[in-house]
Amino acid sequence: MQYIKVIFSFINIKEYQQDLFINELADIGFNTFEDTHKGFAAFIDEDSYSHMHLNDVLVQFEDEFEYSYTVTEIEAENWNEEWEKNFEPLIVDDSCYVRATFHEPQPQYQYEIVIDPKMAFGTGHHQTTTMMMQYILDTDVKGQSILDMGCGTGILAILASKKGARELTAIDNDEVCYLSAIENTELNNIDNIIAICGGKEVIPAHNYDIILANINRNILLDQIPVYAEVLKTGGLIFFSGFYEAPDLQMIKDACEAFQINYCDHKKIGDWVAAQFKKA
Template sequence: MKYSEVNFICKGGEAWHRDVLMHDLADIGFDTFESNDKGFAAYIASEQLDLPALESLLIHQPVGFEVTFTVREILPQNWNAVWESNFEPVVVADQCYVRATFHPSKPAYPYEIIIDPKMAFGTGHHQTTSLVMCYMLEESFDGKEVLDMGCGTGILAILAAKMGASRIWAIDNDPVCIDSVLENRTLNHTPQIVAKCGTADLISNERFDVILANINRNILLDQLGRYAQALPEGGVLYMSGFYEGDDLEALKVAGADVALTYDSHRTLGGWAAACFRKKG
């Protein structure tokens, strides 16, 4: 799959204006963001890039916040070079060390995850990933069955496996992500991860003790009913990819409609993650 890099130059406005713009870009298909001195770069599958929709979005930015952009198509090998030149190890909650194959090991940490991201999202750098990982590190996964929905690189599935989960499904609708999960599964010696390419339709007849879904608000709202059906009474859903405020409130309302009770949430850099539990 070919990807496009869209470089956004932002002038004026506040830092949160960029965050809101990234959120809106995620709603129209962008799946990875990298900040820089002038604004940020955003990445999207070339076939999903809708320039009229992008231009319409930018027209409606707040007064005083000016945004221009340029587009270039990138090849997979160029993406890999970008990641290797910028990917630094990450430590999450002082317990989990995330590194690439070209970084040294640090066995002093309770959990070490090796990620070669390729073109898939999820290295622990983004706030949404680290927020879900922080929740996970407070959870017991011993013997549990877990779903990582919208798995990207499979980083959340790998952490669940290293924390003792007995079976993990990692689902994404992008074949590139599935290839990444399979490679990272081997690197981390986590054979209990089953990688599947597809949508939430795949879980129609399945049950999971814990569901991890780091996607975006609209997809989460659309799939909440599926998650609720797949959870037993007392099952836990951890979600991220949205903002505190209207996004979270919408998820609370939609969750209540399908017997998912809001438990808690946390924020980082404007992004939010939340825990919901299945009612009896």
Template sequence: MRYSEVVFSCTGGEDWHQDILISDLGDMGFDTFEARDGGFAAYIASAQLDRSALESLLIHQPIGFTVSYVVNEIEPQNWNSVWERNFEPVVVADQCYVRATFHAAAPEYPYEIVIDPKMAFGTGHHQTTSLMMRQMLAETIEGGRVLDMGCGTGILAILAAKLGAASVLAIDNDPVCVASVEENKIRNDVAHIETACGSADLIRGHRFDMILANINRNILLEQLEAYAHALERGGVLHMSGFYEGHDLDVLKDAAAKHGLAYTGHEAMDSWAAARFIKE
């Protein structure tokens, strides 16, 4: 698959203006972001890059916040090989060791997850994944019914299963991600994880004790009502994929309207993961 790198240069405005722009770009199909001096780089499958939509988005930025961009086409390459050269094991909260198949095991940690991403998001390196895992490790999950919404590699679903969840449903709208979960669940001996390709409409009629949603602010806002309907009373919702500050405030307000009470959050490099309880 051919990818495009779009380098954005930002001047003026508030810090949260760039945060909202990144969230909007996520809705357009950009799936990876990298900080750069004076802005950031964003990556998208070239076939999904809609320059007209991008121009329209940038024209409607707040007054005083100016954004320009340059598109660089990335030469086709073996992405798995690139990933293997750069991937290092990750330790989360001194409890969970995340590694690839070519790394040595580390039995001194209570939980070990072996991941082959195959271009799917979620290896524990990104701040949002790490934050979600930290919050999960502080919860009582044993015997519960868990949903991993926007599952990527399935790392959160796998951790939920290893923490004793009775059932885990992992959903993503990208078939590459779903295929990655199917492989990774076998690799981690948690074959009882169920997978599905689609969106929040797939959870109608299901009930969960915990929902994990590491996506982006706008999609979370769209799906909050579905999460609230699917959660049992007293159930827990963990959300990430957004920034501390404005994004978090918007999500807290929206969650309250659906009977989801905010109980706290953690942050790392401005990224946030928040916890809510169904009232």
């Protein structure tokens, strides 16, 4: 399989504008993003790429900032070289060390996660993933049943498993993410994560103690009624992938309709992660 690499360069772009731009690109199939000196590179598999869809996104931002871009094709076998050049180990809250297979282990950290992205979103470096990991580190998940929606590489489910979660279901509607989650589960010697490819329609008829959902506002709003069905009374939901205003209030309103109450939230840059509890 070949991939399309689009390198964007910007003039006078603000952080929140770049985040919004990346979010729109993700909605049309781009699933990996790497910072560059003047902007970022975005990757998508060739079969999913549409110049028309890309142009539709660019039109939305043409009056907000100046940009230029180049489009190139890369072979699948070159993908490892691409991300190895840019993937740096990550330390979250001085207790979780996220590394790739080519980094040396660091046994001084309580939790170590090995991630091979393979074009899937979720190495822990994005603010939303980092905040979700912080919530998991701060939460007693031992013996809990957990649903991870929009699992990407499976990093959140893997961390929860390492913290003692009893059983985990990891779901993503992107086949690359689904396969990546399976591979990363094996890399971390974990046997209690079941990966499923699909959306809300494939969520098992099961009662979960905790739901992790790091996606985006619109998908979260669409899926909250299903989360409410499968979340146990007293269960927790951790959301991320949206902004403080107006997104957080929209999430709160949608949850209140199902007696899922807001507890608190974190913020890094313009991104928010929030904790809710089912009454």
